Amino acid sequence: MYLVQFLLLSAILFCIGVYGVLARRNAVLVLMSIELILNAVNINLIAFGAYNGAAIPAEVFALFIIAVAAAEVGVGLALVLTIYRNSKSIDLHEVDLLKG
Amino acid sequence: MNSFLAVEAGGDVVQAGGFFLENVWIIPAIMAVSFVIILGFGKRMPSGGSNVGIAAVVVCFILALLTAGQWIGEVNRAEGCSADTCAYIHFDDKDHSDGGDHSDDEDHSEDEDHSDDEDHDEGAFPVDASASGLTGESAAAIGAVALVESNGEGGGASALAVISERTWWSNGGFDFTVGTMVDGLTVTLLVVVTLVSMLVHIYSTDYVAGDRRYTHFFGFLSLFTAAMLFFVTSANVLQMIVGWELVGVCSFALIGHWWEDQDNSDAALKAFLTNRVGDMGLLIGMIILFFASGEKWGIVDINRAALDGSTSHTLLLIASLCLLAAVMSKSGQFFLHTWLPDAMAGPTPVSALIHAATMVVAGVYLIARLYGVFWEGLSIGVSNVTNAAGDLIDTSGASINALAIIGAVTTLVGASLAFVQDDIKKVLAYSTISQLGYMTMALGVGAWTAAIFHLTTHAFFKACLFLGAGSVSHAVHSFDMKKDMGGMRKFMPTTYKTFLIGSIALAGLPPLAGFWSKDEILVGTGGWGFFEGKPHSNGAYTVMLVMGLITAAMTAAYMTRVMYLTFFGEFRGGHHDDHDDALAADHAVDAHDDHAHHGDPHESGPRILWPLRILAFLAVVFGFFNLPPGFLGLPDGITERFGHYVEPSSAGKYFPKINHADPSWSLAIASTLIVSAAVAVAYRYYFVRVNQQSPSATELVNGPTERFGLLKAGHTMLKNRYYLDHIYDGGDPVSPAGSVAMGTIFGAAAGLTLGFSLDNGLDQAFVPSLIWGLVLGLTVFVIVAAALRTGVGIATFVKRPLAFAANWVHENIIDGAVDEVGKNSVKGANALYTYIDQGAIDGSVNAVGRGSQGAGGELRRWSTGQVQQYATVMFAGATLLAGLLIIVI
Numbered sequence: 010m011y012l013v014q015f016l017l018l019s020a021i022l023f024c025i026g027v028y029g030v031l032a033r034r035n036a037v038l039v040l041m042s043i044e045l046i047l048n049a050v051n052i053n054l055i056a057f058g059a060y061n062g063a064a065i066p067a068e069v070f071a072l073f074i075i076a077v078a079a080a081e082v083g084v085g086l087a088l089v090l091t092i093y094r095n096s097k098s099i100d101l102h103e104v105d106l107l108k109g
Numbered sequence: 110m111n112s113f114l115a116v117e118a119g120g121d122v123v124q125a126g127g128f129f130l131e132n133v134w135i136i137p138a139i140m141a142v143s144f145v146i147i148l149g150f151g152k153r154m155p156s157g158g159s160n161v162g163i164a165a166v167v168v169c170f171i172l173a174l175l176t177a178g179q180w181i182g183e184v185n186r187a188e189g190c191s192a193d194t195c196a197y198i199h200f201d202d203k204d205h206s207d208g209g210d211h212s213d214d215e216d217h218s219e220d221e222d223h224s225d226d227e228d229h230d231e232g233a234f235p236v237d238a239s240a241s242g243l244t245g246e247s248a249a250a251i252g253a254v255a256l257v258e259s260n261g262e263g264g265g266a267s268a269l270a271v272i273s274e275r276t277w278w279s280n281g282g283f284d285f286t287v288g289t290m291v292d293g294l295t296v297t298l299l300v301v302v303t304l305v306s307m308l309v310h311i312y313s314t315d316y317v318a319g320d321r322r323y324t325h326f327f328g329f330l331s332l333f334t335a336a337m338l339f340f341v342t343s344a345n346v347l348q349m350i351v352g353w354e355l356v357g358v359c360s361f362a363l364i365g366h367w368w369e370d371q372d373n374s375d376a377a378l379k380a381f382l383t384n385r386v387g388d389m390g391l392l393i394g395m396i397i398l399f400f401a402s403g404e405k406w407g408i409v410d411i412n413r414a415a416l417d418g419s420t421s422h423t424l425l426l427i428a429s430l431c432l433l434a435a436v437m438s439k440s441g442q443f444f445l446h447t448w449l450p451d452a453m454a455g456p457t458p459v460s461a462l463i464h465a466a467t468m469v470v471a472g473v474y475l476i477a478r479l480y481g482v483f484w485e486g487l488s489i490g491v492s493n494v495t496n497a498a499g500d501l502i503d504t505s506g507a508s509i510n511a512l513a514i515i516g517a518v519t520t521l522v523g524a525s526l527a528f529v530q531d532d533i534k535k536v537l538a539y540s541t542i543s544q545l546g547y548m549t550m551a552l553g554v555g556a557w558t559a560a561i562f563h564l565t566t567h568a569f570f571k572a573c574l575f576l577g578a579g580s581v582s583h584a585v586h587s588f589d590m591k592k593d594m595g596g597m598r599k600f601m602p603t604t605y606k607t608f609l610i611g612s613i614a615l616a617g618l619p620p621l622a623g624f625w626s627k628d629e630i631l632v633g634t635g636g637w638g639f640f641e642g643k644p645h646s647n648g649a650y651t652v653m654l655v656m657g658l659i660t661a662a663m664t665a666a667y668m669t670r671v672m673y674l675t676f677f678g679e680f681r682g683g684h685h686d687d688h689d690d691a692l693a694a695d696h697a698v699d700a701h702d703d704h705a706h707h708g709d710p711h712e713s714g715p716r717i718l719w720p721l722r723i724l725a726f727l728a729v730v731f732g733f734f735n736l737p738p739g740f741l742g743l744p745d746g747i748t749e750r751f752g753h754y755v756e757p758s759s760a761g762k763y764f765p766k767i768n769h770a771d772p773s774w775s776l777a778i779a780s781t782l783i784v785s786a787a788v789a790v791a792y793r794y795y796f797v798r799v800n801q802q803s804p805s806a807t808e809l810v811n812g813p814t815e816r817f818g819l820l821k822a823g824h825t826m827l828k829n830r831y832y833l834d835h836i837y838d839g840g841d842p843v844s845p846a847g848s849v850a851m852g853t854i855f856g857a858a859a860g861l862t863l864g865f866s867l868d869n870g871l872d873q874a875f876v877p878s879l880i881w882g883l884v885l886g887l888t889v890f891v892i893v894a895a896a897l898r899t900g901v902g903i904a905t906f907v908k909r910p911l912a913f914a915a916n917w918v919h920e921n922i923i924d925g926a927v928d929e930v931g932k933n934s935v936k937g938a939n940a941l942y943t944y945i946d947q948g949a950i951d952g953s954v955n956a957v958g959r960g961s962q963g964a965g966g967e968l969r970r971w972s973t974g975q976v977q978q979y980a981t982v983m984f985a986g987a988t989l990l991a992g993l994l995i996i997v998i
Contacts, residue, residue, distance in 0.1 A: 109969035
């Protein structure tokens with residue numbers, strides 16, 4: 010089995026995603042990075058599922074996550090669009106209305 | 110010949126029952142409702158509420174008669190019983206030697222509609238199946254079931270008291286119950302109270318007509334009747350205490366009915382306070398009984414515990430002496446009787462109802478109800494007296510106990526004081542005291558039935574006399590026999606006849622009611638057997654017999670005096686254009702001014718005369734209800750009916766086995782001769798000699814009390830009522846003669862009581878007991894006399910410095926203390942404000958505020974609004990937790 014390889018791929022994807030979420034200023038790119046994290050998880054699920062031969066196929070969970078991620082992107086993009094309309098920018102550093 | 114009559118036909122007991130017996134609570138409830146209606150709406154009614162009261166009391170009287178009838182029926186039913194036809198109640202014949210387990214068999218009189226009680230019954234006792242079925246079904250009437258051995262003799266059974274109880278409240282597994290207990294004694298009192306109350310109600314509509322508190326008066330008559338009925342139907346001693354206090358309150362309210370007069374309100378207070386003295390005894394006695402009987406309040410339970418030997422004799426003795434104090438105050442026994450004559454300040458119908466016929470017999474009723482306690486506690490029956498080795502001993506000729514001696518002294522004191530009163534009501538008041546003493550004495554010597562019978566006959570003839578006195582005073586507007594009466598028989602023939610009948614009954618001449626009851630008491634003392642050389646009933650109370658005979662003679666003599674002063678000679682009134690205050694107060698005079706325009710007094714109206722006629726009729730015939738057994742060869746079904754239906758059977762285990770004295774022709778003849786002789790002497794003095802001197806004279810000018818020093822001293826002492834009031838009030842200084850007299854009586858009574866009653870359980874013969882009593886009496890006398898003789902001097906000498914000292918103490922110590930307390934309170938409050946309120950409380954509130962502010966200032970720096978910064982922290986935290994997870998696992 011090639012479990013380790015899958016896990017390595019997943020870890021790399023996750024780390025790229027985390028970096029994107031924490032470091033990018035563009036809101037759309039942050040959303041994309043979140044997608045990377047989610048897909049890293051999907052890879053993990055499927056790899057473990059194949060490795061263990063689980064009773065319920067892990068693909069089911071992956072499909073759920075893809076569906077939820079699609080919804081999440083929809084909501085996220087709508088938020089980004091609203092932010093852009095209000096502040097003419099999608100730079101997250103400028104969105105600090107919650108500053109105490 | 111066996112001189113003891115067996116009390117019970119057999120040892121079997123049948124539970125009595127029936128609607129009226131089980132639901133007797135209705136009777137007091139009706140009167141209580143009547144009280145509420147009269148007080149609430151009476152003034153708006155055309156009759157001022159009196160019609161409500163009369164209607165209620167008439168209904169109660171009918172119900173009481175029905176109850177009595179049902180009881181008689183039940184007694185007859187029980188008598189006709191055989192084991193096949195009736196459910197005998199079987200009692201557990203338990204071993205008396207172990208007193209420890211008595212708690213479980215006393216539970217039977219509890220309300221048995223609790224399932225656990227029933228389980229208890231079935232589990233613990235061999236209760237007859239049908240009897241327990243009965244108790245299970247009827248929640249109301251469950252009697253004092255309990256424990257009697259069936260001796261299997263024929264002759265029927267006795268009816269057992271009907272007890273209906275409900276749980277009032279429970280606390281800690283202990284049930285307080287309320288309920289009614291009905292037996293012969295209860296129905297007797299029910300009938301007497303409702304009958305006299307009914308007649309008094311009717312009488313009062315005329316007597317207090319136009320009074321300024323007419324409605325109030327009838328309201329309290331209702332409340333009093335309710336309270337008395339509640340008292341006599343009580344199933345437990347707690348209820349008895351409530352009823353006891355309630356009648357006391359009504360007595361207070363009615364004595365002070367015309368409270369605007371200082372004397373009247375003083376008399377009311379005196380009555381109330383004197384009764385408080387005894388009430389302490391009542392409470393303490395009841396509490397002792399509660400614990401002594403294994404934590405039971407029920408009358409039957411307490412009696413049973415007292416009689417079955419499981420209670421310590423010392424406890425019972427103390428309890429009965431405490432209760433005796435209560436009896437002394439309520440039933441006017443020497444030396445707490447002083448309130449009763451003063452209670453005559455109340456309206457006359459009240460005197461008749463409360464202070465002669467019913468309330469004052471509450472004490473007698475209390476003894477009769479808790480007779481088991483007194484019987485054992487004071488060792489009334491000699492059969493119970495054992496020596497240290499536990500053997501029965503014979504104390505013939507020397508029987509005496511506190512109850513009997515108090516009663517005997519009271520009867521003499523009352524009768525002697527009745528001689529010197531000018532106020533007709535006071536004569537009757539002292540006569541009441543004397544007769545109450547008779548009843549107490551009868552109970553003290555074990556003549557239970559005689560006491561209750563005398564209670565009943567006395568209620569009739571004394572109510573008749575009081576109402577008669579009221580009728581006379583209604584006509585002459587005074588109670589003073591010497592100033593305002595005389596020759597009344599011409600003006601008031603009906604009142605005269607009824608009063609004469611009442612007097613003869615009271616004097617105890619055959620064949621009127623008073624003769625039979627008095628004679629039974631005299632026989633019951635058992636003292637006559639001492640002279641006849643025969644065995645006695647419950648012991649030879651020879652002293653009581655002698656005192657009783659002397660009292661009988663005195664009673665006859667003072668009633669002759671009253672008859673002469675009131676109804677014979679020449680009318681001395683008619684000059685009272687000046688309404689004197691006392692009588693104006695005692696009469697609704699204002700309303701009567703239309704016919705108070707003087708001239709000759711006239712007979713009262715029908716509403717006054719009919720009660721008199723009824724009571725006089727009863728005073729004549731009632732004695733025949735309890736003819737002595739075997740009298741003139743009459744069959745058993747006619748003689749002794751009263752005792753037969755009223756006296757509880759000892760088979761019920763809550764009443765002692767009393768020996769009944771043999772009736773004695775010789776004693777009856779002797780007492781009648783003594784009474785006749787007394788009447789003859791008084792007749793010769795008043796009707797012949799005084800009348801000869803002048804038809805309007807009241808005493809001989811140079812009579813024996815003025816000629817002989819000793820008699821004069823005695824007269825002075827009596828006039829001053831044995832100086833008891835002086836002692837109690839502390840008003841006038843006590844004269845040396847008075848202190849001697851007082852000391853003698855007080856000391857002798859105390860000494861005799863102590864010496865005899867406490868020794869009664871010891872192996873004492875007559876002479877040592879007498880010496881004991883006299884030594885003790887003399888000691889007390891010397892102490893009291895010396896204290897009084899020197900006390901007067903000391904008091905005058907010491908009074909002024911004492912007053913100064915008291916004032917100094919008041920000014921400096923008490924006021925000083927109060928001032929200091931005040932100052933320190935202010936200081937303390939200031940300190941409290943500065944340090945606690947301002948410092949601690951406000952400080953802490955401010956600190957919390959400041960802390961929140963500072964923390965907020967710090968924390969706001971973390972809130973940058975940068976989403977990615979938050980995410981960084983979150984990831985860092987997640988990583989940390991993940992790392993921790995790895996390390997731990």
